[in-house]
Amino acid sequence: MSETNRPVPSVGMVGGGQLARMTHQAAIPLGVGFRVLANTPTDSAALVCADVQLGDDRALPDLLTFAKSCDVLTFDHEHVPEPVLRELERAGAVLRPGRDALRYAQDKLLMRVRAEELGAPCPRWRAVTTVEHVADFAAGTGWPVVLKAARGGYDGKGVWVVDDEAGAAVVVERATGAGVPLLVEEKVAFSRELAVQVARSPYGQVAVYPVVETVQRDGICHEVIAPAPGLDEEKATHAQELAIELAHALGVVGMLAVELFETERGVVVNELAMRPHNSGHWTIEGARTSQFEQHLRAVLDLPLGSPRTVGRYTVMANLLGGGDPDVFGRYIHVMARDPELKVHLYGKEVRPGRKIGHVTVVGDDHVDLLERARHAAAYLKGEA
Amino acid sequence: MSETNRPVPSVGMVGGGQLARMTHQAAIPLGVGFRVLANTPTDSAALVCADVQLGDDRALPDLLTFAKSCDVLTFDHEHVPEPVLRELERAGAVLRPGRDALRYAQDKLLMRVRAEELGAPCPRWRAVTTVEHVADFAAGTGWPVVLKAARGGYDGKGVWVVDDEAGAAVVVERATGAGVPLLVEEKVAFSRELAVQVARSPYGQVAVYPVVETVQRDGICHEVIAPAPGLDEEKATHAQELAIELAHALGVVGMLAVELFETERGVVVNELAMRPHNSGHWTIEGARTSQFEQHLRAVLDLPLGSPRTVGRYTVMANLLGGGDPDVFGRYIHVMARDPELKVHLYGKEVRPGRKIGHVTVVGDDHVDLLERARHAAAYLKGEA
Structure with a gap:
């Protein structure tokens, strides 16, 4: 894609899931080149993105070919094996985040050792x-x-x-x-789960988003409330500082998500992810700069956008597949009931328990917003 | 594209310009099928959309082929000749807006006759x-x-x-x-130019956006301030009612833009457009439902989304090409100067005076917003 008479930079995202789909959406206004390496033509991102290479998104030969067509490679997931990443870097591919950072998102043991070295509170x-x-x-x-x-x-x-x-x-x-x-x-005795996201560019600029509350069930993120209601300001600032310190110390480029437990003694680090993350989908409507746009700006070393919130609260609920695959039939009723609610579908085949989309709603009263988002998610699943 | 196990509806947009590009962006979260009929592979929308038919977007044979792959046809421009539209309808294509409505957007003489019949104030x-x-x-x-x-x-x-x-x-x-x-x-003695947009679905549901102020220079829209600052509430309501009446009376399906002159005696109708319109680009960041999402919802006869504004004011300024084509080089400085500002580039080759993108900024003080948007547009053109 060429915006101007000289070439604009091009980002290649490895993996064709919903994160790549939503990153494509953010790449359109930015006007940067955006390619996807997808396993199949029906991958979520491959359905919508103009520039798709089909191939094995964990195999060196396909990744080497893909890397040649992009200025920067970034990732929809953590599953590219470390030796493959090493060969890619050796071949001159620009990985953002780089291999040295990514290993902490790929290996929980390494992450615990390093987080403790850095003085981050861990279980x-x-x-x-x-x-x-x-x-x-x-x-x-x-x-x-x-x-x-x-x-x-x-x-x-x-x-x-x-x-x-x-x-x-x-x-x-x-x-x-x-x-x-x-x-x-x-097993940490936590009062609730939190998450904080920060973007970091190669230049070292960071932009941190408000700390959010995440509601997990059966190990799956169900809901996110942004910002986390009633969170003590000191605790929130500490969590944001922690995320910034980790981003710098681990050399993250792009988005970093830090999942946390809130306990009586403070926050405790649960998991890390170095990519756009489910806990940040709310930013599409709820922040001036979405996590997807921010990830692109960061990996291209562009100045970061404002992470400021748009409304007082934003609530996101994941859509999980239910027994009846006719999501679209129910979609119309959800739209009619709540014209302010935003439904995001990922183009994925419906299977019970599979993440097939999410809904977002912005407003002043987080209790009301959560009720509306939950109702829509339940209705779309076929449960309401 | 299939969201569910049964097919989801598919919209085909005739024409591959920036309106189709931004409609593609809106189609992604909705999860509906979206195809574009573009003249060349470097058309603005063809650069980003996965599903493109290349062909002549005003010629019957190409339009007939295109129509077969879509449930609904809609338009990026008004240039498909009326006899071609007639043949398409005869062949069973669902045109939204239909031929009967479109002729009022295609023929200014017919529009004036009909608008006067309906009692709309005209020059x-x-x-x-x-x-x-x-x-x-x-x-x-x-x-x-x-x-x-x-x-x-x-x-x-x-x-x-x-x-x-x-x-x-x-x-x-x-x-x-x-x-x-x-x-x-x-030549109407106007104090300023205004525009109002309304969406209408085949079901007859309407959603009207706030009246905006548009600043034109040399016949080209330069800036939009939403809502129009200081506009008398009665005049604003009258303009919105006028747009709704026109949408119903002309049988519009999709977005209708009514361009108006504000005069001492009230508003006067200048032009009509039956598609997403430059005066509504501000809705991407400035309204709960963008004009592009709304157009898709309307042409698919889905319930319409809320047109409510997100901030107090939203200002949009068009980016016009200048003498130096290196927009991307200057882009970085604009991003660094104003992290709240959103730049939209259309992927078009830079030529002096050509619309190549727009910028949007949301906030409380429209004077400040206009200054920031103007500065960014001038800088990107190479003038600041």
Whole structure:
């Protein structure tokens, strides 16, 4: 794409999921080139983006070809193996975030070691290879404990809450069998979950978004309230500073999401992601600069946009597939009921429990907004 | 594109300009199918949209092929000839707006006749074929007068302000030579120009946006301030009611833009457009539902979204090409200077005076917003 008589920079996003779809949407007004490496022509982003390379988004040959057509490579997910990233960098590809930063989003064990070095508040944890290690650890923290795959997982899962040695034994055996390294963490007694997002450019500029409340169920993000209602200002500032420190220390380029537990003693770091994140979908309508636009500006080393909020509160609820695939039939009723609500569909085939879209609503009263977003999500799932 | 297991409706937009580009952007979250019929692969919309048919966007064979792949056809411009529209309807294509409505946007003479029948305030006017007709008319209104091509035009123009008989003679001769029918209108003594947009669905639902002030220079829209500052509430309501009445009476489906003159005696209708319009680009950031989303909802007969404003004022300024094509080089400085400002680039080659994008800024003080938008537009043109 050429805006002007000289070429404009072009970003290639590895992976064709909904994050790439929404990043494409943000690339249109910016007028920058935007390409996607998608596995299939029906990937969420491939359905809408003009410039798609089909291929294996984790395999070196396809990534090398893709990299040649882009000034900068960035990622829809964390699944490109580290050795592949190394070869890409060796071949001269500009990865943003780079491999040195990405490994902390790919490996939870490395992330815990580094976060503690940096003085970030973390749950108690240790690497484990046997059920005896887990039992030893639980003797100090009490059961239940949380087992996590450091990288990858099995059966599509990477986090297991186990109540006792017998439960731990099942996970350790299956993970070991699948070659998945594990760590154990204390189950943090939190009052709620929070998240904070920050963008960082290669130049070192940062832009931090307000701390949000995230509501998870069965390990899936269901709702986000921005900003987190009633959050103590000091705690909010501390969380934002923490995210900025992590972004600088880990050398993140692009968006960083820090998922946190709010506890009586303060916030505790749960997970990191170095890409646009579900906890930031609210920014499309709720902030002057969406996380998708901000990610593009950051990876292209453009000046960052204002992360200022547009309304007092913004609430987002994920749309999960239900038993009846006719989402579009129900969509019309949701639109008619609430003309202020924004529905985002990702073009994905409906399967029970699968994220197929989200809804967003902006206003003054977060209780009312949450009720409306929840109703729409339930109705679209076929439950209301 | 399929969101669900049953097909979702698909809109085809005829023409690949920036209006189609921004409508594509709005189609992504809605999850509806969106195709473009573009003349070349470097058309503004063809650069970003996944689903493009290349062809002649005014020729029946290409339009018939295009229509087969879409549930609904809509338009980026008014240039599809009326006989072609008739054949498309005869072949079963669903045109929204339909041919009966579109002719009032295509033919200024028909529009004036119909608008007067409906009691809409219009400038004095008459159809003219000779310079004597113009002189007779001007004897009643005084010079200068405005000559308009009822359809089409010549030298890329369709409106001429002429000061005397000699000036009129040049236009009449050239228009007659080119087979262009003319009308003459009084030059309205207006205090400023206004515009109002309304969406109408086949079901008959309407959603009206606030009346905006438009600043034109050399016949090109330069700036829009939404809502029009200091506009008398009664006048604003009257303009909105007028737009709604016109939309119903003309059977418009989709967006209708009514361009108005504000005079001492009230508002006077200048022009109509039945598509997303430059006077509504501010709605992308400034309203809950952008004109592009609203147009899609209307042509698909979906419930309309809220046209409510997001901030107190939104100001838009068009970006026109200047002498130096390196817009992107200057873009970075504009972003750095004003992180709240949104730049939209259309992917068009820079030529002096050509619309290549726009900027938008939302806030409380319209004087400050206008200054910022103007500065950005001038800087991007290479003038500041």
